[in-house]
Amino acid sequence: MQQASAESIFKEFKEHSISEFFRKNSQMLGYSGKVRSLTTIVHEYVTNSLDACEEAGILPEISVSITEISENKYLITVSDNGPGIPSKLVGKAMATILAGTKFHRYLQQRGQQGIGAAGCTMYSLITTGKPIHVKSSTGKEGYECDISIDIKTNKPIMSNLEKRTEISSGTVIEGTFGDIKYEESDHGVYEYLKRTALSNPHTSIKLTSPDGKDYVFIRSVNEMPKRPKEIKPHPLGIGTNDLIDFAHKSESKKLSSFLVDTFSRVTPGKVTELKEFAKNIDFEKNPADLTWEEAEILVKSFKEIKWVAPEMDAMSTIGDKQIETAIKNILNPTFVSVVERKPRVFKGGIPFVVEAGIAYGGDAGKKTSAIKVDDEKVQNVEGSILRFANKVPMLFDASSCAITEAAKSIQWKRYGITNFDEEPVSVMVNISSVYVPYSGVGKQAVAQEDEIVEEIKLALMDCGRTLQRYISGVKNKKEQESRYKTIMRYVDQLSSDLAEITGNESEDIKHGLISIIENRYKELFTEQTDLA
Numbered sequence: 116m117q118q119a120s121a122e123s124i125f126k127e128f129k130e131h132s133i134s135e136f137f138r139k140n141s142q143m144l145g146y147s148g149k150v151r152s153l154t155t156i157v158h159e160y161v162t163n164s165l166d167a168c169e170e171a172g173i174l175p176e177i178s179v180s181i182t183e184i185s186e187n188k189y190l191i192t193v194s195d196n197g198p199g200i201p202s203k204l205v206g207k208a209m210a211t212i213l214a215g216t217k218f219h220r221y222l223q224q225r226g227q228q229g230i231g232a233a234g235c236t237m238y239s240l241i242t243t244g245k246p247i248h249v250k251s252s253t254g255k256e257g258y259e260c261d262i263s264i265d266i267k268t269n270k271p272i273m274s275n276l277e278k279r280t281e282i283s284s285g286t287v288i289e290g291t292f293g294d295i296k297y298e299e300s301d302h303g304v305y306e307y308l309k310r311t312a313l314s315n316p317h318t319s320i321k322l323t324s325p326d327g328k329d330y331v332f333i334r335s336v337n338e339m340p341k342r343p344k345e346i347k348p349h350p351l352g353i354g355t356n357d358l359i360d361f362a363h364k365s366e367s368k369k370l371s372s373f374l375v376d377t378f379s380r381v382t383p384g385k386v387t388e389l390k391e392f393a394k395n396i397d398f399e400k401n402p403a404d405l406t407w408e409e410a411e412i413l414v415k416s417f418k419e420i421k422w423v424a425p426e427m428d429a430m431s432t433i434g435d436k437q438i439e440t441a442i443k444n445i446l447n448p449t450f451v452s453v454v455e456r457k458p459r460v461f462k463g464g465i466p467f468v469v470e471a472g473i474a475y476g477g478d479a480g481k482k483t484s485a486i487k488v489d490d491e492k493v494q495n496v497e498g499s500i501l502r503f504a505n506k507v508p509m510l511f512d513a514s515s516c517a518i519t520e521a522a523k524s525i526q527w528k529r530y531g532i533t534n535f536d537e538e539p540v541s542v543m544v545n546i547s548s549v550y551v552p553y554s555g556v557g558k559q560a561v562a563q564e565d566e567i568v569e570e571i572k573l574a575l576m577d578c579g580r581t582l583q584r585y586i587s588g589v590k591n592k593k594e595q596e597s598r599y600k601t602i603m604r605y606v607d608q609l610s611s612d613l614a615e616i617t618g619n620e621s622e623d624i625k626h627g628l629i630s631i632i633e634n635r636y637k638e639l640f641t642e643q644t645d646l647a
Contacts, residue, residue, distance in 0.1 A: 144234040144557055149187060149296035150303060151511055155557065156191055156238070156295070157181075157304050159231035160288055162507055164195035165315060167286075171198035172339060175318040179308065181297055183325040188243065189295055194287040199253035202260075206271030209249060209288075210236045210264040235290060236264050242293030246272070250279065250287040257282035297325050302510045308332060310501070310508035313441035314433050314545065315340075335440075344428040346549070347379040348464030350417045352566070357464065358410045362402035373402035378464065380423045392416035425458040425466030430547045433506055438472045442543055445501065449476030452581040456574050461566040467548035469567070471574035473582050479541040499536065502561075503545035509559045516560035518544045521571035530579035531586035542578075544571055602632055 146152040157179055168175035173196060180192040200208055212233045236247050246263035260276040299305050305322060312320050312332030319334040348357075367373035371386045390398060393416045396409050433441070435453040442451050453472040460466050480499050502509040502518045513519050522542050527535045552562040561567065610625035617624075 144230065144238075146238055149294060150298045150300065152238070153181075153189070153292070153295040153297060154302065154304055154307050154510060156235050156290075156292060157193065158307060158507070159235050160193040161308070161311060163232055164193065164197055164286070165318065167197035168195060169339065169342065172342070173197060174334065174337065174339060175315075177318065178321045179304070180323040181304065181325050183297070184291065187296055188291070188293045189297065189325065190289065190291050192287065192289045194285060196285040199251045199284055199286055200249075201253055202251075202256060202258045202276070205249055205251065205260070206262055206273045208232060209247065209262045210271035212237070212269055233264065236262060237266065239290045239292050240264060240266070243291045245291045246274070247288060247290040250282055252279070252282040252284050254284050305330060307508055307510060310445070310503075313444055314437070314503055314506040314508065316437055340431045343431050346426050346428055346466075347377060349422070349425045349460045349466055350378045350381055350464060351422055352460035352462050353378070353414060353417060353464040354462055355407060355410045355414050358414055359405060359407060362405040362410070365402045367402055369398065370396070370400050370402050370405065371398040379426055385420065388420050389413070389416050392419045425460055430458070430466065430468055430549065432468055432470055432547045433503070433545050435470070438470055438543060438545070442472050442474045442541075446474045446479045446541055447477040448474035448479045448541075450474065450582065450585045452578040454574050454577040456570055459566060459570050461552070461564045465548060465550050467546055467551075467567065467570070469570045469574045470545045470547070471571065471578055472543040473575065473578040474541045474543070475582060475585065476539050480537075480539045499541050501541060501543040503543070504551045504553070504558070504561055505547055506545065507558075512554070512557070512560035515554055517563045517568050518546070518561060518571055520563050521568045522575060525572060525575055525579065527579070530583040542575055544574070599632065606632070
């Protein structure tokens with residue numbers, strides 16, 4: 116066999132754009148089945164609308180229309196009342212992968228990478244050959260145009276730009292997409308928007324389905340959620356490479372001032388504490404001169420100090436009342452317990468908060484053993500585990516998600532649940548963070564980071580303890596009811612026998628016995644206190 120030379124091997128060596136990569140690997144963006152692809156498109160546009168409206172302080176009004184053109188081909192229109200997109204930036208926003216306002220900021224937003232909308236534009240192009248159409252107004256300018264993407268260069272192609280003074284503030288996106296399918300299932304657009312509305316009560320959402328039916332999810336709260344603020348990374352969770360990167364980019368002149376300026380919760384007093392653990396480091400040196408060995412020492416020293424918990428200002432949670440409402444609306448349970456954990460950090464110094472709820476009874480835990488999605492049978496675990504990240508529902512990739520892993524790893528028998536997969540119990544978990552570590556760019560599963568899995572487990576165990584008390588109470592009441600019924604079966608005979616012995620009236624004895632029994636079991640005749 117003739118050996119190939121290095122020159123011949125590398126003859127085909129070429130540089131490719133990120134757009135070319137995702138064109139060949141569109142499944143990584145969530146386009147891996149007809150039903151899922153449609154839900155992904157709606158998800159990307161709706162989350163962008165929610166982020167834009169909230170950042171502008173506008174109560175979101177979002178409309179989604181899906182019109183069938185032919186088999187597996189649909190026209191999708193998504194409109195909002197947000198701040199609009201400046202015409203000079205709309206091309207990059209809609210057709211440049213990894214361009215946007217979110218990735219570089221320590222601020223909670225639903226979108227993160229700057230891939231979503233551009234990915235939709237690319238998917239429209241590769242499945243129908245058509246551009247998307249955008250209408251938008253910022254209040255200062257209104258326009259409409261067609262936008263496509265040059266996949267080889269990852270650059271936008273804008274055409275047919277026209278000024279429109281009559282367009283109201285907001286954005287309307289229209290796109291024709293192929294290889295997708297509308298289906299009313301637990302993984303379809305309706306279910307996605309329903310759960311989005313439940314976790315975002317300040318939002319009004321309207322869906323027009325392909326058969327012309329209108330579904331309106333009415334706004335239930337007329338107040339905007341707390342607006343997240345951009346924050347600094349927390350020193351806990353910072354790795355050596357992170358610290359080196361921050362230090363070499365810093366404009367601070369001293370290492371001590373760099374630490375105070377760059378990280379959350381670092382004060383001059385904390386720097387003094389650090390000096391006790393990192394005695395060989397010169398805190399007067401320029402941070403640009405920080406070596407890898409010194410950074411390792413500092414990272415280790417960070418873990419020796421007691422820090423104040425990360426700031427909550429960068430995050431906006433769903434809230435315990437809304438989680439309880441969402442669970443009740445979806446599952447109609449007999450019992451609900453909700454908990455919100457304190458902020459924690461994972462690697463990179465990124466703060467996150469876990470909210471969790473447990474539902475028992477009603478429709479909780481109900482699921483079919485297998486359902487069809489995209490013509491393939493898949494296990495449906497959504498009846499028992501409802502997953503959210505930054506208030507966005509995740510309907511796919513459940514088996515690889517940190518939330519699923521954490522829920523499945525708990526010893527539920529401790530909390531009165533013999534078999535989690537078969538009993539009427541469901542859990543709902545929301546993770547809020549400035550950067551959710553998704554396991555894929557399709558953003559349908561949270562990576563199994565140890566810190567996050569542990570926090571989810573602790574939250575669910577907090578809820579589980581309350582659930583255990585409830586189940587014990589229910590079991591105790593059933594036992595009491597059984598005893599009460601057993602005793603009552605003998606009242607007539609006992610009354611008659613005592614009447615013969617004492618000479619008293621049988622009815623009087625019977626009434627007396629019933630009074631004694633009912634007083635003993637009086638809790639059965641009062642409404643049980645809700646332990647939730």
